[in-house]
Amino acid sequence: MATPHTFSAATTHPANAADALPDQVDAKSLKRIVFASVMGNALEWYDFFLYSTAAALVFGSLFFPKGTDPLLGTLAAFAGFAVGFAARPFGGALFGHIGDRYGRKTALVWTLSIMGGATFMIGFLPTYAQVGLWSPALLLVLRLLQGVAAGGEWGGGVLMISESAPQEKRGFYAAWSQIGVGGGFVLSAAVFFLVQLLPKDAFMSWGWRIPFLLSIMIFGVGVYVRSRLPESAEFAKAEAAGRKARMPVFEVIRKHPKEILMAMGLRVAENGGSYIVLAFSLVYGKFIGISNKVMLAGVIVSMSLELVTMLLWGRLSDRIGRKPVYMIGAAGFVVIAFPFFWLIDTQIPALIWLAFLLGNAVCHGAMIGTQPSLMGELFSTEVRYSGMALGHEIASVFAGGLSPLVATALLAHYHAAWPVALLMIGLSMVTVVSLLFTRETRPSVSGKKRP
Template structure:
């Protein structure tokens, strides 16, 4: 049985005024977009230039991309540590304090990447420094997602939690669009200038975005659920320990839900750039396609979130996971045509339908698995441990499969496996949707 929070009095449970809730949503989405801009510029640069900038020369383009994605994966290894640290801060001292610190660390490390000397200048110190900064990015990211999601979902009316929580993911899409636009602008430079210093511009520009994000987050109100937990004395001294003791099943469920969502996202949005380069598709075509896909998904995820409020979280999430399985082979068949409209179609359908249904539902679903006093720790731990094996390893595994077989079918089979893991997870979990504003989280619909 899923855990439930203590039912509040009508006055305590009353939703925030629409104006105040809108302010929280806007502030959370804007801050989240700043954070994910920093994160996604690394993923784009890893696919396009980091292989020859920070690693030994003479290797094939695929080998260089493999090395860059290996450093990318290391950042995911650090994410559970960030989830534990910032989950503790968020459950003990407040969601707001945790979110300010994640942005500080992410902004500083991203700006520093833009200043790093290359392998040609300092040798092995270049990839070593890149790995350290990538680890810092990973630690910050480990605490970011859960905090951004909870800031909205804990202030939203329970009967509309799916819709409002889905808004938090617009920050992810917005950050991706901004990072892609920054690289498209940088690529207007001649190719030799882009490869020598032009790629640094999106990283250095992050200082402006970082400053705006810090200002926004410092002026956020605290989560209503967190404050109410403090009023009734429900906070715990070691949230992560208490969460593991009380909710081991829920942590495993959160991990299983994440596999298809996160793994599929990084195949569609990161590995696709490597595969496009392998096919000889211009970088501009691929980046534009990814940007179009993310813009469409930003609208789709809100629709999926609203639908989850009406029919439940499980059916909507299942649509996404099964869609990932269904489009695993057609996605690459369309890319193989090298026809720009079909490439854009593949990216848009794969992202907006399969990934959109999952990421639009996940924020409300995973938060409803845990009680307030350990919710940040539970969400962060389940979400980020799965990131190691799903998001972090997916581009690396896919690139290795492409290098080994020189074909897309092994990557398609890998996508199918990711989708089936999440389908199996959904088969063993109950519906979590809470249809009534005064109902406890975790009840079946």
Template sequence: MSHQQHTLPGQRPGVRRYVVASLVGNALEWYDFFLYATASAVVFGRLFFPSDIDPLVGTMAAFAGFAVGFAARPLGGIIFGHIGDRLGRKRALVMTLTIMGISTALMGLLPTYAQVGLWAPTLLILLRIAQGIAAGGEWGGGVLLISENSSDARRGMLSAFSQGGISLGFVLSSLVFFLVQLMPDSQFMAWGWRIPFLLSVVLLAVGAYIRFRLPESKEFTAVSETKQHKLPVLAAIKTHPREILVAMGLRVAENGGSYIFLSFSIAYGVHVGVDKGLLLMAVAVSMLVSFGTYIFFGHLSDRIGRRPVYALGAIGMGAMAFPFFAMIDSNTPAVVILAFLVANGLCHGAMIGTQPAFFHELFSAEVRYSAMAIAHELAAVFAGGFAPLIATALLLQFGSSFPVSLYVIGLVLVTLIALVFSRRGIKAENRDSAERTVQNVP
């Protein structure tokens, strides 16, 4: 049987290898990154900040460190976008995984506030910055491993597997935290919470092995040295300014809304008396289901176009802004799990499953890594990075989820405006290619 017969319809020979590598590598890297988000809601506020403050204030302080990590992501996007566009996607991705894995493992060794005072939150935030730099270079490279090696007809579906790795990373981090928090609280707070972070050493070894053995992206190797830019970041800003702004706008609801529904929702649930084990399980279940919905919506975008699917997700997220918190308030396990399934699996899933192919088609190959990283990570700062902090501040000020729901709707409106302009933002040649893709799908 020929090699071609082993591939899926619409694939180039060997693309399955890139799909697996991107999926596994992203899962391991984002496991590390999401650990901080979960620990911020459950542990860090109590252990790394003064014990004589309101627990909600401690959680806010931990989420402030969460935001700092996001603020570092554009720097990582610039650094590794440059490396990815100049030296190759593979080299950049091995470096991001190494930095992320080491930083996460070191978090598991940190002393607490009771032991070293202000050094505890200071060291925690420094390591979070390192995580942010690594994450800033990860997403674009993980996406391009697949999108630059897949055919036009199946780019949406195949590229969505990279996002599936993110969902699996979240599931893995939530599941490990769920298991260790079953320990007696005294043991969990004393040392049990460190286990998920220390496991990062093992995951780093697995991920690095996979990426070292990976061939370079086909589209990158096809770009001649004469077309490469000495400073790809500046070239991307000069040649694709509108597209970068459009991509940033598309990120606002997807990224900001997801961190409210994933990270802040845990703190909110604990605040209103919902068992934290139920909340962590609900997140894990919704993200596990999301793996399938990402692929489905990526496939749907191949059939009917990127914009309609993305709009469906954004509108759905706005519609869930108020019901989501009401369902958590019910403190009924089935209802709480359903809230996460709808908000994360369907609404968020429609946007994030479509996003890799959507962004790929906005930019040309010689600056694609840098352009995608700039747009993705700059938006992450003010959308996802500050969302849990702003939501917690609103809850602290008003004692209600009502203003948080309004905030979610505001994020959605920004993304819908970006969608209106996205048609004009896509380069003509890429837009025509995308339209031919839909027309050629049987």
């Protein structure tokens, strides 16, 4: 496990106060924490994922100059998508510090507030035809704010659950945090699916704004839910014992550079590969003439099934270890990279949906269901939020942030999917190699109790 840390000399709580606190909460309280955390995560990620769907379907033509090739507008929209990811490490550092110093709950209320406000404002933005270059400029500013909020969201959402769960079931309970991530994507895709049932002119003029404007209600519900959560059990115990790093971000970089690199490597296939499956695939389907409704239906069905499979993968990681389960997902992406696009090329809805099921429910599900427990167990309590946020979000810039952009550029140049399949294999191999150098963290395997 993690090596010992140097903590703040100022301790305001006696040691016996920390000893009196439990390492985990009772079953009833844990269920309440899980429910509230999943709800909060789903609402926040609904906001963040709206951009990726809109970037694939409408932003290219509405917010960027039109050229002779429609893919160029989409390429510009995905550049904005990448900008949001570039802001995520800053958000991770900022809210990692807040979360490790002042509590997980405080950080999460702030992330939701920033995300909700930025998403709501996107729904009011004027288009390029109305205000010219101000349109993409304002869109990019709001996307930056989304990125900052998202950078601090994931680690805190995970820790609220995993730091209150029993060690022998942490993989299963930590996977519940990802239900919120997947649920947010399903919700955003479902709302876009419904508004696309409008006449095309109505959808392009005002219908696309509805999913973004709905975020104001989501913001209210989310803040209410999160403000009523108790602090995580492990953080509360560490706080009572005075175990706090003065500058947790610098502390984790100095003491745990290897663990941060491990977390980054684990993220590449999961994040980069998934955005090829979830975001770029919509562009590819449109490119070869497949209805957006067929593609979105595949996304919604496969992600809905993944909400179940990620829990099963997380539970399996409690039994056989984190690394074997994660390897199933990373290596699986290597195996299905070419078949994924072959199935889409058939233009047969059932086979297209099979491609999404393999990519999401099987490969991505194995990684995303295991990731919270595996990454969390690499770090100790006083720097865990910061360590997870940095590893998770720095990698997201180069993986999820760039993969749809690079994939779209490859499609625009080659007018074929095979270079994108090779990109998907390359991303996955980074994670496969990283796994070989990552230690098994499951407590019953490592034989150590998490600090």
